[in-house]
Amino acid sequence: MPKIQRAIISLSDKSGIQEFAKELQAFNVEILSTGGTAKVLRESGLKIADISEYTGFPEMLDGRVKTLHPKVHGGLLGIRGNPEHVKKMNEHGIQPIDMVVINLYPFEATLAKPNCTLEEAIENIDIGGPSMLRAGAKNYPYVTVIVDPTDYRPILAEMKQSGGGVSKETNFRLAKKVYQLTARYDQAISEYLAKK
Numbered sequence: 147m148p149k150i151q152r153a154i155i156s157l158s159d160k161s162g163i164q165e166f167a168k169e170l171q172a173f174n175v176e177i178l179s180t181g182g183t184a185k186v187l188r189e190s191g192l193k194i195a196d197i198s199e200y201t202g203f204p205e206m207l208d209g210r211v212k213t214l215h216p217k218v219h220g221g222l223l224g225i226r227g228n229p230e231h232v233k234k235m236n237e238h239g240i241q242p243i244d245m246v247v248i249n250l251y252p253f254e255a256t257l258a259k260p261n262c263t264l265e266e267a268i269e270n271i272d273i274g275g276p277s278m279l280r281a282g283a284k285n286y287p288y289v290t291v292i293v294d295p296t297d298y299r300p301i302l303a304e305m306k307q308s309g310g311g312v313s314k315e316t317n318f319r320l321a322k323k324v325y326q327l328t329a330r331y332d333q334a335i336s337e338y339l340a341k342k
Contacts, residue, residue: 148226149173149310150290153245154197154278155187156180156213158252159295164190166247166298173310175245180212181205200241213274222246222281226288245290245312246282250275250327254334264342271335276328283321287314293327 153175157163160183167177167187179187179194187194198204201215221243224231235242251272256262282291290312292301297320304312 148244148288150175150244150305150312152176152178152221152241152243153247154178154213154218154243155183155247156197156275156278157183157247157249159249160186162295162298163187163247164192166295166302167192169302169305170245173305175310178243213278216240218243218278219281222278222289223285224288225285242288243282244288245292246278247292248275248279249293250279250331253331253338257334257338267338272331276331279324279328283324286317286321288317290317291320291324293320293323297323 150170150173153170155163155167155177156179163183164187168190170177171192177187177192177194178197178200180197184194184196197213197215197218201217203215205212216238217240220235220238220240224235224240224242226232226242234240251270253267253270253272256267256270259266279291279293282289290301292298301312301316304316
């Protein structure tokens with residue numbers, strides 16, 4: 147199984163991520179990150195590349211646009227065994243992204259706050275997170291997608307056992323978790339908006 151070489155980490159709930167990221171870097175995994183997550187990881191002494199460094203575009207529109215870029219989605223969706231995909235990726239400077247560690251903006255927690263306004267709720271609808279999760283999960287033979295911190299330890303154990311890779315079977319199990327999460331997330335948004 148191929149080694150994990152590059153990961154995107156972008157989290158609202160950052161619990162346990164510093165230890166996980168340190169272990170990833172022990173495998174020489176390059177970590178790309180955004181805003182607050184990058185800051186937390188750097189504060190724990192890790193070398194982190196900003197997504198904006200990788201894409202060549204700054205985070206913009208009050209953080210609404212960070213990861214919606216062909217270099218991110220091409221890196222997630224490119225089929226490594228398809229010569230045409232590989233050719234196009236090389237042509238456009240798109241590097242494969244082998245792991246995505248993401249949890250979504252806390253939409254339901256925002257709704258639970260007293261006097262939550264429609265504007266606050268809308269601002270807490272994650273766009274880039276679900277897009278990256280769905281892209282990575284769609285390409286599960288090549289991409290490990292983690293949405294649950296309880297998966298950190300088992301993934302690291304598998305990487306240690308395999309010399310830095312994660313099996314297609316594990317990736318498929320993780321992909322199913324992604325679609326369960328995004329389905330629940332979209333349902334919560336849909337039910338909230340239906341009441342307005």
